[in-house]
Amino acid sequence: MTAPTRIRYATLLLTVSAAASSALSGGVAAQSSQGSGELPAVVVEGAQPKKKVKKKAAPVESPAVVPAPEPTPTAKLPAESGGPNESSPGLNLSDKASSGSRLGLTPLETPASVDVISGETARERGQHSIVDAVTQNAPGFSSATIPVLGSAFSARGFVGNNSISRLYDGTRLYPGTGGTTSFPSNTWAVERIEVLHGPASVLYGDGAIGGIINVIPKKPITEGMFNEAQIFFDSNMTRRASLDSGGALSKDVSYRFNIGADASDGWVDDGDSKNLGVSGALRWQASPDLVFSLSHDYSNQEPIKYFGVPFRDGVFDKRTKENNYNVGNAFNEFQDSWTQFKTEWRASDALSFRSVTYYLDSRREFLNSEDYIWNTGVNPEVVDRFGLHILQDQDQIGNRTDMTLKTRFGSVGNETVVGFDINRANYARSASGYFAAPSVDPINPVPGVLSAPLIPRHQSELDQRSLFVEDRLVLNEYLSLVGGVRWDTSNVKKTDLQSAAGSFEDEFNSFNWRVGAVVTPVRGLAFFGQYAVATDPLDRPLLDYLKTTADFDLTRGRQIEVGVKQTLWNGAFEWSLSGYDIVKKDLTVLTPFFETVQIGQQSSRGLEASVGMELGGGWRVDANGAILKAEYDEFSYVDFSTFSIVDYAGKTPYLVPEKLANVWLTWAFAPRWQASAGAQYVGSAFENFANTVERPAYTIANVGLHWKPTDSATLDFRVKNVFDRTYAAYYRADPLSADDSVIQGWIAPPRTFEAALSVKF
Template sequence: MSHSLLYCSVPLALAFAGLAVASEDPVDLPGLTIQAKAAEEGETDLSTPTSAGSRLDLSALQTPASTTSLSGAEVRGRNNRSVQDAVTRTPGISSIGTPGNGGTALSARGFSGHSATMQLYDGTRQYVGAGTVTFPVDTWSVQRIDVLRGPASVLYGEGATGAVINVVPKKPFAGPIHNQLRLGYGSDDRRQMALDSGGSLSDALSYRFNVNQQASNGWVDRGDSKSLAFSAALRWEASDELSFTLSHDHGDQDPERYFGTPLVNGHYRESLREHNYNVGDAEVRYNDQITRLVTDWRINDALTASNQLYYIKTQRYWRNAESYRWQPGDVVLRSDFYEIKHTQEQVGNRQSFTLDHSLFGLDSRTVVGVDYNRIHFARQHDFASSFSDSVPLAGSGGGRYQSDDPQGYGPRERNLARQFSLFAENRTQLSERLSLVTGVRRDQVHIQRDDLLGDSRVDRSLSGGNWRAGLVFALTPELSLYGQHATSTEGVNNLLTLSPSQQQFDLSRARQTEVGLKQAFWNGQGEWTLAAYHIVKKKLLSRETPSSPTEQVGQQSADGLEASLELALGRGWQVSANAAFVRAEYDDFVEGGGERSGNRPSNVPRRTANLWLNKALGHGLDVGVGARYVDARYADAANQIEVPGYTVVDANIAWQALPDVRLGLELNNLFDRQYATTASSAGQQWYLGAPRSFFVTADYSF
């Protein structure tokens, strides 16, 4: 798709909207305020308010952007153990997770990593230290996941060019107390014990409590893992107009200490699938805690206020040999012996006001607010980069961690960031069919870095302003045409850990033009969406030669199409399908003297697709099968190292054996496909997907 075609599409779409507005046939539009479905219904559709796409409580049909909402029941019903598993079943998003980024990094619309795909927890941004996000632990406590594709800095600040993922946790609800207990067991001695409990304690008090404990021996040698996640929330309805919700979420993870499989003379050898070349005393640990107090106040019929005060603490620890390279004689050279600890604390507050009002005689809703965060990040490490050893290819690593860092393991740096922003959004109903959605945000960030070894300090203030404007035209109450323009900003690296030289650069800037269609049909039994976009990101770091100074002159762009279909057919059949195509490239980029202009960015597949089929067989028996396709990607910006594409098929069976008992069987990677999810930058080391496995569950509700 040419750039000119996309640029012409917006005025063309708006012209069609104008012609349609002139039509004499009135269209009954839904009111601006949409009531969300009950939390326990477990369903989302185009009329469900999307938390990621706007703070205006708009449905997907009313939002001028490509969005997807997944209910928690849907996520867990498709064998998705992590948020990343779930969102990569939506259009155009693929996983690039490794232990170094917490296993949570994503690629969307041609832009990759945590600096471009932001992840939120109930609308709260978790600032990224050293490229790592490790929360939430699993999907047991997830009520809904909302996805917004494309630039979203106008909503959430710096670092959201590709997509925003908002995880909405299960929340307290009024009514009788309901409990769900799950026990599970499967391949590789995988075990699970989980509980979900909630309901009313009194007329004014309700609660929600979730706990999930998991463990596994793993599919690679020495691949044992375990995790514990729990969340507790208490809501007090002080009056019909005022409520307070206090919650605490906690996660502990000891994931597999697997850092990939080396290629043999540039080729993957299937016999090495279960080998683990890490050291025998390797460690990976993540600990996350989030405490929040949310206040919701209906001041009058037109004005509401919401405040969220939060404290987030994250600790991460690695001790590994992380790089493995095959050598003639079938030995593996191990290097990058790293011991690292991150400690991060974030205190923040977000206050917003929502007003329903008249604007020049037109129905309108406006949200205004402020957002403040103070983030401390400390790093301890040793970098024994010159140390290496060798182990037999036919073996499975082992040995002990060693370091030749003369400074040893200890505190190296301490960083502080203070962020303040003002934001506003508005939706105005221009006519019965046409609405205008706008937004603006101004961010100010001050970052400070203390070098504890060199006893030096550098600091920098960065600011950025972003905006978006979109028109939504209702061809019918169930069919919307939209067009929008949005901007975003990104740091040249994660803001918390910018090096002294990186702090001298401005924020990179991106802009997007997008048009799309969304429709619900067959009395709500079917939905489809289509989106086309063009994104340009400027001010990339570029360097003419290895010895030349780095300049902020590079440019990257992406053009793409995304489509999705949800369809409930007769006789118990349900279909969920989506596909995406992106043409991403560096328009102007030189990497250490290597010309990269015209190349595709690393970790970006051209095509992705997903399919999931469900069939209700009767007598409480349901079956499902799904396929995930990811096209080939490059492991480097030079486009010399290609990682093959893959298709993985999963399936499940569920049986409502008794009114309160449900049994399930999950089958993952049904055809035992051997594939790589991503590769190291050198391209000689692949991170493999898990082999075929099964998992049996028993759920008891009481």
């Protein structure tokens, strides 16, 4: 076993200012080294124009004045903007963010790294999906799955929704088989996205060693009326129509309604897709201190039926660039609905209560040939195809209730949240098994059909109960302490519909905690540090546990993080820098004999930096970067096929890029006109444990032009993948195999032209 490699933090601190530029130049250099038959490493895709919005500097809370709790923020209609208030471009260090703490702290007051991504900023940059909004705005996050299957992320050296939890409006979503989440689907109805870096189990339970992503939907507008409609087209024949409406129906009742529908022909053969999203919310101010809110969201997605192309002996063949190797009867359909009822009551200036009851229903069905192998062992060469048919039905019902008490002891202020979280998730899975589809010609594939009848496989039930406490002690205007504890118990009951011997019931318990401090020597400048302990499920979601893994211990992790944040000149300049060290123990691996064994330890250390600055003359820049070193410290098992010990100690975890960077530049060069350009760099990542299959680094770039012909109308023109490079944003390889010839790459869209017209009324 090898000892973990140590990062020299002092050296990294001196070089972090050059991280983004060196990462970008590294991507260009990587491209020039590619062979003529391989995918180029430099790439292009997405950024957009954005408005110049000034923000107020973060206030420093005095211990002598402890503010009373407030109801959930709702959008209002400022006369000067003609639209609802939203977070602005940049770090938003002064905005309250619920994801880093239940106490309603701003990122500047939180002893952790928290990003607040404005929904409006994401839309102006052309980031139509949650994946694009997160990976192109939050430092250190990258996508870790094929978009067809939903979304999953890599962050701080850890991968998947077991380690990076997904939330919707503060409520955690429990994924089933595959570990991907398909709801919500786009950014049209999003008010903001909050990203908490690092362990978050003390807030949201097991499954958050790498971080959390909390999507906050648009809220009712309590004053005035606001309406916005948009039509959108692009060169892939994508058509989209969207509507956003909100306002006050009476003195005490307000609403918000959003609808968006799109269809596309795609950029590959048989690449059509279509989606529909509808959401609505009502808010009733029953009294000055009591608010009731009811919301419902519905999403129906039929994503593109495209899983990439096979590489020939490990090398991309450009003749397959636009080929689709799926079968002719393929389909994907995701249906999600979410209903939530929220009560907020301010009993006094010092005491408040919140209660959220929710119900989520999700149905996902796939019939695809997803895996392709370029078979060079026969003449003529063919592509062998394999596929399956899966049906997932899942529902989740729960309640989260907490009480906030704010007190003062002399000159010391104190805030405490105490609450509980209970929920039940039911999950049923039917699957066909792994079927071979007819082999096809690599250059001119004939779709054919796949016959894969569904067979009921298993049903699972997850009951989760939690108690949590969080406290903030404001010792003086310079120092505050924030800590929390959470106890979780999860009961999993699984019924194997194929073999009674595979059924089981078991209980998993975890106790997680964190403690941190924030030092504010001057207004707007905060140094922070924290120690956190978190818990992950094993290699699969709790709802998909097997009897063979039921007796394993939950994976445990701990993090040490330190950093600094600052906002200056009324928010015109903001920056943050953080360093972390995470260790995760009791990993699992599925051996070649399909046996899951619990082994090993993984560690990750790195730096993350962000900056947002108004440069004057209409110029603004937003940039972030991350560098990390992740490795398996202890990772070995016996391979009984060869009667040998396989040891991955010292290897980099697969699907983990160790360098990431984003930069956005906007220029308001004339009244009502703004130009923008952006670039996203994603470092190389290994696709197997042995580190023999490597996805090259790539750069995504785009440009945009924003024009307001009238006060109420806006025209956006964008070009994504400006240089029309070909690249694979995701590879598929056997993580246990060292064979670097069996590779499948998901080829990202080519250069794409977009145009959108928005009208506010």
